[in-house]
Amino acid sequence: MKNTMYRVIGLMSGTSLDGLDLAFCHIYEQGGYWKFEIRETQSVSYTTEMKSKLKDSIHLSAEELLVLHNEYGTWLGEQAQSFINEFNLDVDAIASHGHTTHHKPEMGLTFQIGSGQHLANACGHQVICDFRTNDVSIGGQGAPLVPIGDRLFFGQYDFCLNLGGISNVSFEKNGKRIAYDIGQANMILNHITQKIGLNYDPGGEIAGKGALNPQMLQELNALEYYGLPYPKSTGYEWFIEKIVPIVDATEDSIENLLHTAIHHNCHQIANQIHMNKTKKDNTLFVTGGGALNTFFIEELQVQLGNDIEVVIPSKKLVEFKEALVFSLMGVLRLRNETNVLGSVTGAMQDSSSGVVYLPC
Known part of the structure; x- marks a missing residue:
């Protein structure tokens, strides 16, 4: 029997480069409808160095980009762990959007840095991330996801x-x-x-x-x-x-x-x-x-x-809706239920997208 209450942290970093949003959410079913409670939130501003790295990442070589992918994943995990410790949270999973560096769906390409394995290892919790790649692989734009x-x-x-x-x-x-x-x-x-x-x-x-x-x-x-x-x-x-x-x-x-x-x-x-x-x-x-x-x-x-x-x-x-929705998307992926709509992205079909990483 599937759980009806999930305690998930959603992580969101947007194109405006303001910083990282973290939202600890209770996601649950009630009367056949999905409900939510945003229990704790936090925004972490990027340092000048981090903002510059993310802004210029589109110009990196493949090797440099993958190094940043891993480093940023570890950093995300550290922020999640700090958030958990500060508010003494009991967490089932972390759903991470990552940070989009490349998005050219017409070429079958989308990439969000923030390695899920590095993130999971840094915080010790299962992670769901990479929500766009599967949709692009079946003809979709990989966006919007919300x-x-x-x-x-x-x-x-x-x-x-x-x-x-x-x-x-x-x-x-x-x-x-x-x-x-x-x-x-x-x-x-x-x-x-x-x-x-x-x-x-x-x-x-x-x-x-x-x-x-x-x-x-x-x-x-x-x-x-x-x-x-x-x-x-x-x-x-x-x-x-x-x-x-x-x-x-x-x-x-x-x-x-x-x-x-x-x-x-x-x-x-x-x-x-x-x-x-x-x-x-x-x-x-x-x-x-x-x-x-x-x-x-x-x-x-x-x-x-x-x-x-x-x-x-x-x-x-207003500020944490996207982090909230990625929490929901993580829950739906864990349940193998639709979380990306083909009618929205132009993909051949709806999908349950995202990759699950377990800490080692």
């Missing part, structure tokens, strides 16, 4: 939007879960603020003081990716190749660059929501760091209009 959590945990909302480094959306259509990466969210904003030595713009205060740069907005909105049909996904490579050159070539104030970037983000998000809504009044559930950017959310509501209600949950859920 929609399984949207369906099982947050199905009462018409749309689920995540504003991390990139923006992605999830919704039900004709009995299937549809999800894909819309485009930019925090990566472009953080890139701009770093020009003046800030990691980010708290609450969008700087962006709110700016004005629109029509030329930059037009160039960003004209990017080919936005016109592609789903399923589709994007990542750091696209950001570097397509977004950064436009931003860096625009001579304007930081306030105006941020203001324009948020307008661009909201325009693309609103386009996708309006295109896929099937009734008059809708709810949009928003999580990820961008949900805490007041100017971003205010502008998004303006562009969405009055018939779409933006719902922002508790700060804990």
Whole structure:
């Protein structure tokens, strides 16, 4: 008989390079539905050295990348063990997203560093990781993965939007879960603020003081990716190749660059929501760091209009939803149940993805 209560730590490192999120979650079934409790959380900021290593990892040789893969796996295990010790946690498993360094599903390629075996050995617990590779091997994009959590945990909302480094959306259509990466969210904003030595713009205060740069907005909105049909996904490579050159070539104030970037983000998000809504009044559930950017959310509501209600949950859920969902994905993998949806990724079929590592 399968367990109905699982105590899992979810580990998440996103494309925005903010750091590592850890969430100790109780995942359980009740009345035929999956439920959760986020019991303890912690965020570990990356050192300047670690952030630089992760940011530049795309340029490493194969040998150098594998060395970083193992080192980062050990570091993840050490952070997990420290988290367990600090809160005296009783843990069944650790589900780790790893950190994406390469994502080119059209070439059958995706790679998340953070060796599962090194992670398991460093913390002494079983680990589930490498959630994307199997999906890519059967024709999928390997992304987005979070929609399984949207369906099982947050199905009462018409749309689920995540504003991390990139923006992605999830919704039900004709009995299937549809999800894909819309485009930019925090990566472009953080890139701009770093020009003046800030990691980010708290609450969008700087962006709110700016004005629109029509030329930059037009160039960003004209990017080919936005016109592609789903399923589709994007990542750091696209950001570097397509977004950064436009931003860096625009001579304007930081306030105006941020203001324009948020307008661009909201325009693309609103386009996708309006295109896929099937009734008059809708709810949009928003999580990820961008949900805490007041100017971003205010502008998004303006562009969405009055018939779409933006719902922002508790700060804990905003910040740790992805870590929570990877906990769920780990549980589903241990049960050999579907945790990646083919309707979302474009794969030939649903799958129970992830590799299980046991400590030695």
